[in-house]
Amino acid sequence: MFTALKSDRCSAQEDNLVHTCADNPRNGVTKAEARDVVRQIAYVLRHRFDIGRQGPGKDVVLATSSLSPFLPIVFYGIMAAGGVYSGASTAFSVGELVRQIKTAEAKLLICSKEYEKNMTAAAKECHVPPDRILVIDSSVPKQWKLLSSGFSQADVLQSFGGRMMDWQRLSNLRDLTNTTACLLFSSGTTGLPKGVRLSHWNLVANNVFSMEAGARYKARRTREGRPFTFRTIAHLPMAHIAGIQQFSINPFYMGGTAYWMPKYDFDKFIEYSRRYKTTYQLTVPPIWLQVAKSSKVTNHFDSLEIACSGAAPMGLELVKEISNKLGQGKIFMTQTWGTTETDGSITATDWDIRDETGSVGGILPNVKLRIIDDDDKDVQPGEIGEMLVSGPGVCQGYHNNPSATSAAFLDGFYRTGDVGYFKNDLIYLVDRKKELIKYKGLQVAPAELEDLLMSHPKIADAAVIGVQSKKYGSEVPKAFVVASAVSGKEVMDFVKANLSGHKQLRGGVEFVDEIPKSASGKILRKELRLRPFVERAKAKL
Known part of the structure; x- marks a missing residue:
């Protein structure tokens, strides 16, 4: 997983500001600083809370937090210790937190201050001791803290004198594919939310192949003498795969900066986009709809070079309306398709191509696609059916739920529950078979x-x-x-x-x-x- 922090394929330089606060850009970390903080978190989680003590990919750490540049560093720190990151929605009630804590069998809980009350109540119901709740505090630049919940409020990072632990290098494919890194909750094709087990291999592979178009685009721009700098506004939750892949990992891989908003606010979102001259932005259809319909949006997205929508398909006319407000009307917004179970995007449009067909792009490298009818028989090219995929981004299965895992796969292909067709090397979504x-x-x-x-x-x-x-x-x-x-x-x-x-x-x-x-x-x-x-x-x- 740590190709993002120490790898020849990582575009970020040591002094590259990768994560920072949108409301105070001084409150951020470079690649080098991030690595040190990750190692400090890993040391504390291992030596005080025994995370990863029995081997990697077993101990779940559940986090619910407002967004901050510290959150992706905590995410990496959990995995560096050998733990499994599980994000919970900040919108959850106590009862919903209880269900995820129990289902995930979480060993440690992390939250930001405003969610401490709910987390404490949920922990009590789950018989999790108060001293196994940590509170994120990133209010002071360069002095980020993990506070012990309750009376002491001691900074556990400082309590160990800033000691660091190097993470275990997973050097072979078997370890990468068998070791769980994330446990994110999704309803899959049917039913109540289930824990999706994503391996280190899933996260690494998806990041590389989903940003392949970006890597090519950046290389071409460099050859032309006009380098591309990746800048984006991080605003989607870390309880979902988009928040993890798009805003936690991509800034390292692409060598750019994510400006983190504590929570989504439309007025601030568009203002930060103008202030920081964002060049790349992925978000969800309702937010792009706001951009299209709001009279407040004037020159806020003039600097954008790449814009993408995910989570649900949008009609071509709406895409055109949105595009008129982006990049001075010179760029065309694209769409992507994927699920939690596929570790995010499995389709994309090349950054140099203007696709006005209404597709969600082409299948990404190393991804295989099948389209089947109601009898699980493959349909002919161009015919509509349920879309199944396989590849290195497809999850390990559902946590402690073999029946759900079995139902979600057919001959090694994941049943996406989405209905569509394949034409001229592009994917078109027609409807969702899912009830979600x-x-x-x-x-x-x-x-x-x-x-x-x-x-x-x-x-x-x-x-x-x-x-x-x-x-x-x-x-x-x-x-x-x-x-x-x-x-x-x-x-x-x-x-x-x-x-x-x-x-x-x-x-x-x-x-x-x-x-x-x-x-x-x-x-x-x-x-x-x-x-x-x-x-x-x-x-x-």
């Missing part, structure tokens, strides 16, 4: 909402689907409920009291006599999606 709802880039599992709703004493049955919302510029959850003596507001308030903000029923609540299901008991969501059309048709009879 993505609200502004955040994942919402219908099964989780359904389980909660059916725990309500007045609700007999429930189903949740995603519906497109013009108001939110995103897919939102809508509930169909079989109940008596309960109002829609009560149902929505019940969800609000128990789940985090992005999982709310923004699509509303509709009361029905029964939930349509198959003979095997599976919810027929397609029938629910067709209800508005059926009702309108009946009204015309």
Whole structure:
């Protein structure tokens, strides 16, 4: 994993500012400084908390934190100690934190100050001792701290006198592929969130092949005597693969700087983009939609050379509208496709190509693609089907869940759950076979909402689907409920009291006599999606 910190393939120089605060660029680290802090964190985690003591890839460290340039360094430090990084959403309730701590079997918890209260409550419920909670403090430049939670608030980094530990070099492919580096939670193709095990090989390989186009672009610019400098605004959470690959690893590999926002704020996002003259930016469709629609955006993205959207496909017309506001209208925004299980992007468009076809790009190097029908038979080129992939970026499987792992793979290929087709060397997405709802880039599992709703004493049955919302510029959850003596507001308030903000029923609540299901008991969501059309048709009879 540490090709980013010490490798001939790493473009960052020793004095390269790789991670810094967007609101105070003096509060950052160079490549050389990052390496030393990583080694200090590794020493403390190993010698005080026994992380990695029994070998690498076994001890999970769970972190939930606001964004800062210290967070990616903590991420590296966990792996350097031999631990496994598991990011948890900052939007999580105590109950949601409890579930991830238990599922991940976390040995150590890390958070920023504003999430300490929830983390402490969750730790207590999971019987994790208070002295195994560390609090990130990066408020003072060059004096970053990991504080012991509770009464002492001692800096554990200083308590060991700044001692450092070199990480274990994984030098053969077997170790790289077998050693877990990250445990990120995704709903996969169905069901409740599952822990996706990503190996060191997954992270390294994906970073190299996903940024291959960038490496070629940078080399060409250097030959032409006009070097390209990678600058980006880091604003996506480290609980998701995009935050890790795009903003934690890429600045090392590309030799540039990530300017970290504590949390996403549109006005600050566009202002920082102008202030730091960003040259590369990946974000999610709802944010690009804001850029397209906001009258506030004028010359904020004039310096951009590369812009990309991920997490969900966008229509070609919207892509064109966004592109008009980027790079003085001279660049064209591209789209990428991937999942947590594929360690992020598996398609991309070459940085020198203007693709106006509406594709999500071509398959990246070392990735294999299959497209199959409902009988798991390969379709002909150009035909629509479910897309399956294999390659060095595809995950090890699901944590302690062999049945889910088995269901997600077919002959060594991962079932993405996405439907599309392959034409002229490009991939086109048509629909999602998954039931997963993505609200502004955040994942919402219908099964989780359904389980909660059916725990309500007045609700007999429930189903949740995603519906497109013009108001939110995103897919939102809508509930169909079989109940008596309960109002829609009560149902929505019940969800609000128990789940985090992005999982709310923004699509509303509709009361029905029964939930349509198959003979095997599976919810027929397609029938629910067709209800508005059926009702309108009946009204015309």
